[in-house]
Amino acid sequence: MIKTQDGLRKPTIFEAFCYFVLSLLINATGNGLTVAANMGSSMWTASAANIAHDFNFSIAWVLVIYGASQILINIALTRQIDLPRILGNVVFISFFGPFVSLFKTFFIALGVPQLPIVAVIFLDILGIFLVGIAVSIYQRLNLILHPGDEMTNILRFRYFNGNAKLAQWVNFSIPAAVMLLLVISFHQLVAVNIGTAVALLFQGTIINYADQYVFPSLTHRL
Template identity: 75%
Template sequence: MLETQNGLRKPTIYESFFYFTLSLLINAIGNGLTVATNMGSSMWTASAANIAYDFNFSISWVLIIYGGSQIFINILLTRKIDLPRIVGNIIFISFFGPFVGIFKQLFLDLGFASLSLPAKICFDIIGICFVAIAISIYQRLNLILHPGDEMTNILRFQYFKGNANLAQWTNFSIPVIVIICLSLIFKQIVAVNVGTAVALFFQGALINYADQLIFPKLKHRL
């Protein structure tokens, strides 16, 4: 919803398209940065990066498969099959996975992997912040969501009384378990570093700040 002098109103089609497209772009850039610098990705992306690395898969395909599993979890959490939501989730992950792969390769081609350690950490944290901003925008728009972020929204407002931090930590518990299991089996780990810790402990707070600072007139449509 958008705040106006006369109260709240629904975003127009053009406004919805603008907010959604911008958030998708910001999210893909942020995740691409974190994977390219290898200084730590948000938990789901880090988990996907480890699966891709250990099994020699494309990270784009892993992210798409993850999205399908998150849709199933959301059905369990809401105890209903919401077909328009599911179609929206599928549309989102169909664009999101390939976009992350494109931006990851772009940043690798630009030499981000060869930057100094402080520079890589800086860009990685910027990537984490970009992801939080993107999540904030499209969660408030609540039109088409990535199923993982819809999971956070469901947990936040249906289970944890609006607490973004608790919802995010609960969401992250699944990829944390996957990363731990893979590291024990393959004795190696990628995309887990400073940025992962930042995402794990602060992404919920960053989303809260973005709610207030980035397009503050865009309010949650529940």
């Protein structure tokens, strides 16, 4: 919804399209930065990387399986099968990976991995912040979501009274538990660094602040 002087109104098709495309660009830029910097990314990505490493699987397939699992969890949380939203989840999963890969290739070509370590860490954390801002925008639109972000939205508004930080921590508890089991079983951990810690501790807070200060007239369409 869009705040106006007269109250709330639905965004026009053009407005919704612009917000959504912008959020995808910001998200792909942020994820591309974290992957190119290789200093840690979100919990789900790190968890998928560990499964792929320990079992010699393709991380692309692990992420697809994770996405399908998140869809099933969302069905359990909402206790309903919403086919249009599930189709939107599948579309998001199918196209977002290549989009991120394009930005990753772009930032690697720019030489991000060869920058001084302080600059690489800064860019990695910047990527985490950009992801949080993007998630805030398309969660407020609530049109087509990645199933992991939809899970956070469901937890936030159905179970935790709008608390994005708590919802994000509960969401991240699943990949954290997977990584803990893998560490116990295989005695190694990959793809976890400062960016992972920043995402775990602050991504919910970033989403909260972005809700207030990034396009504040755009409110949640529940």
